[in-house]
Amino acid sequence: MRISVLLLFCCSIIFVSCSPYQKVYSGDDTGAKYVFADSLYKIGKYKKSLKLMEQVVPAYRGKPQAERLMFMYSNTFYELGDFYLAGYQFERFETTYPKSDSVEVAAYRSAKSYYELSPKYSLDQKDTEKALEKLQSYINNYPDTPYREETNALVAELRGKLERKDIEVAKQYLRISDYKPAIAAFDNFITDHPGSEFRKDAFFGRMDAQYQLAINSVPTLVEERLIEAKGYYNGFVKYYKDSDLKEDADKILNDINKRLNKKEPTS
Known part of the structure; x- marks a missing residue:
């Protein structure tokens, strides 16, 4: 049984080594290689075709x-x-x-x-x-x-x-409380991607980042930064007053107004 298997294996090697492809591949006939590569390419045998083409490209x-x-x-x-x-x-x-x-x-x-x-x-x-x-x-x-x-x-x-890359970078700055880079990143996004589906998120994120920066600032800077956050709220509602983020934006505005001791309407 072992002898039969070994014989079959040896015959297979001989058959492969003597196949038309192997003869052409191992030979020196550049024209034959080109023709064979072309025929293999036409039937989608790209790997074998490539091996032949690699041999003949310099010659042609x-x-x-x-x-x-x-x-x-x-x-x-x-x-x-x-x-x-x-x-x-x-x-x-x-x-x-x-x-x-x-x-x-x-x-x-x-x-x-x-x-x-x-x-x-x-x-x-x-x-x-x-x-x-x-x-x-x-x-x-x-x-x-x-x-x-x-x-x-x-x-x-x-x-x-x-756009997805840029908005996620901006959001990541906000998540790690790095507010100034977050504001800059959202600002750049709005400028660089005017037609983006994420533009709404950028307007909201910029407002949120400015608000977070304000309430985490030293007392002398809080009011100025809250006023700037309020300006970003106005920018948000100018374009997205009917969006799903409007309610969250209004909550931020209400807190801004309380901190500024104002009682302005939220819409």
């Missing part, structure tokens, strides 16, 4: 087949989910073949590769900012692209991620 630089080969090479990384290399190789393709019929697709997939590299909002957003830059550049360069709707959706998603 400057030749008529190079344009198609380099697009396949770039797209193979894309299909395999290696988005760092896909983005880089598609960028090279754009630069090398700016008049290619495939350059628009290459530009889109390069930008989409950077989108795929964008991490969750709580992490560093350097790749997200790079992806936004690439996607916006793509839209600018190809305003009539059939991918415009999808690209705009990707841009909106990434902007939302940056």
